Amino acid sequence: MTTLSIADGAQWLRRFFRRNFKVGIAYVALLALLGVYAGLQPRLFTKPVITATANQGMALVLASMGQTAVVLTAGIDLSVGPIVSLSNTLASTLFPDSVPGVIGVVVLVLLVGALAGLINGLIVVYGRLQPIIVTLATASIYSGFALMLRPRPGGYVPLWYGDLLTRRVFDLIPTSLVLLAFVLIFIWAPFRRSRLGLAVYAVGSDERAAYMSGLNVNRAKVAAYVMAGFLAALAGLFLTAQTSSGDATIGAVYTLQSIGAVVLGGTSLFGGSGGVAGTIAGAFVIRIISSVLFFAGINPLSQPLFEGLVLLIAISLGAARTFTLRNRLETMR
Numbered sequence: 624m625t626t627l628s629i630a631d632g633a634q635w636l637r638r639f640f641r642r643n644f645k646v647g648i649a650y651v652a653l654l655a656l657l658g659v660y661a662g663l664q665p666r667l668f669t670k671p672v673i674t675a676t677a678n679q680g681m682a683l684v685l686a687s688m689g690q691t692a693v694v695l696t697a698g699i700d701l702s703v704g705p706i707v708s709l710s711n712t713l714a715s716t717l718f719p720d721s722v723p724g725v726i727g728v729v730v731l732v733l734l735v736g737a738l739a740g741l742i743n744g745l746i747v748v749y750g751r752l753q754p755i756i757v758t759l760a761t762a763s764i765y766s767g768f769a770l771m772l773r774p775r776p777g778g779y780v781p782l783w784y785g786d787l788l789t790r791r792v793f794d795l796i797p798t799s800l801v802l803l804a805f806v807l808i809f810i811w812a813p814f815r816r817s818r819l820g821l822a823v824y825a826v827g828s829d830e831r832a833a834y835m836s837g838l839n840v841n842r843a844k845v846a847a848y849v850m851a852g853f854l855a856a857l858a859g860l861f862l863t864a865q866t867s868s869g870d871a872t873i874g875a876v877y878t879l880q881s882i883g884a885v886v887l888g889g890t891s892l893f894g895g896s897g898g899v900a901g902t903i904a905g906a907f908v909i910r911i912i913s914s915v916l917f918f919a920g921i922n923p924l925s926q927p928l929f930e931g932l933v934l935l936i937a938i939s940l941g942a943a944r945t946f947t948l949r950n951r952l953e954t955m956r
Contacts, residue, residue, distance in 0.1 A: 645889025646901035652887070653904045656911050663918035670791065677797040678789050680910035682707070682862040684803060686877045687884035687906045688811065688899045689740075689854030692847040694885050697827045697894025698747065698754035700848065703855045703881050705765035706739050707874030710859025712769045715778025715869025725784055733856050739765055740852020744845035762878070769871040778869035788864035802861070803903070806854070811899055819846050827894025880909050 661667045667676075686703050693700040710732045717728045739761070746757045788798055814820045822843035825833035834840050855877075862873060887905030890897025909930075916926045 645897070646904070649888045649901045649904035649908065653908050653911070656908060656915055660911060660915050660918070663915065670794070674789075674791055674797040674799075676911065676914070677799045678865055679914070680907040681799040681803065682858040682865065683877060683880055683884060683910055684903050684906040685806065685854050685858035685861060686874075687881040687888075687902045688806070689851035689858070690881040690885050691888075691890055691897065691899050691902045692814075692823065692850040692854075693754070694882075694890050694892060695823050695827045695894055695897060696844050696847045697830075697892075698844070698847070699758065699882065699892070700740075700743065700851045701755060701758040701878055702739065702743060702762040702765055703851060704874040704876065704878035705762045705769065706736055706852055706855035707859040707862065707877050708769040708871050709739070709765045709772075709874075710736055710856040711863050711866075711873050712773040712778070712869040712871050714860055714863045715780055716772050718779055718781060718784070718863075720781050725781060729860060732860055733853060736856020736859070737849050737853040740849040740855075741845065743852065744848030747848065748841045748844050766871070769874075773869045773871050776868055776870040780863055780867045780869075782867070785864045785867045788861055799861070806857070807899070810854075814846075814850060815898070819843060823847050824895055827891075827896070829895070881906075884909055 657667070664672065666672050686707055690700055690703050713735060714728055714732050717731070718725060719728070743754075743758055743761055746752060746761070747754050750757070788802065791797055792801055819842065822833065822838040822840070823846065825836070825838055826840050826843045830840055833843075855874075858877065859874065863869065866873070884905035885897070885902050886892060887908060888897065888899075888901025888903070889905075890902060912930045913926060916929055917923075921929060
């Protein structure tokens with residue numbers, strides 16, 4: 624009986640390792656970067672620096688979680704960054720100083736983000752067009768709306784709103800991490816465990832098989848884009864709190880960086896495999912790289928080169944197992 628239990632445990636561990644190998648690579652990369660960062664910045668693990676680091680990566684984490692939903696369907700959303708910008712400019716244009724007014728604007732911005740994602744999904748599904756083409760076009764439209772709202776950086780953001788999202792709860796835990804926990808528990812987890820969330824994975828794995836199984840393929844795809852728009856809008860709202868202003872170009876970097884975080888986190892660009900656990904680590908890796916290079920004294924003009932090299936190495940390590948398995952399958956033929 625004991626022998627069987629040990630064997631079962633070992634088998635479970637092997638399955639767990641195979642299933643989470645890519646996610647593990649993302650967290651190993653994150654821990655390695657934090658180790659280097661701690662060596663360069665001795666105050667890293669003090670409360671102010673922990674809070675600043677969490678705030679620095681949170682907008683990208685939220686935007687990348689939205690990108691993950693689309694990539695799981697074997698699609699891609701190039702409008703994530705522009706939706707972040709649109710949400711930021713809309714909020715900074717409409718924010719009043721009253722609490723009820725701010726809550727109303729937050730709800731409106733989230734609905735606008737979800738609507739932008741819905742438009743993407745409907746065109747992709749019922750227009751039968753490639754996601755990269757559709758979202759490239761809508762990205763230009765959303766960027767145009769953002770520039771119309773705020774041709775120049777500025778706007779009004781209540782100080783208490785910025786403090787609420789960027790400080791600490793009871794002077795202990797960064798509010799940004801509490802926000803992340805809330806999104807994971809009350810938004811992503813219910814979506815992931817629902818029939819619709821399971822359909823998203825199934826569609827990414829094999830769309831034809833998902834359809835033959837009776838799953839609503841069109842609804843799953845549209846839901847993924849709505850989730851992407853909603854979370855991108857949430858990222859824009861957090862960015863508004865962080866910067867206390869509006870800027871129509873502020874989300875430009877989030878499109879490619881969100882894709883990088885998704886891939887680094889182990890989600891397959893072919894769909895059906897992955898999740899936000901790795902994406903969160905990947906997003907923080909991308910954000911922390913710049914801080915590590917800054918404290919290392921690297922010339923700012925050279926930083927993109929080193930950032931790209933670190934990402935390439937991390938992603939290659941994550942893909943190494945995929946290439947190994949593929950070679951084994953080809954050998955067995």
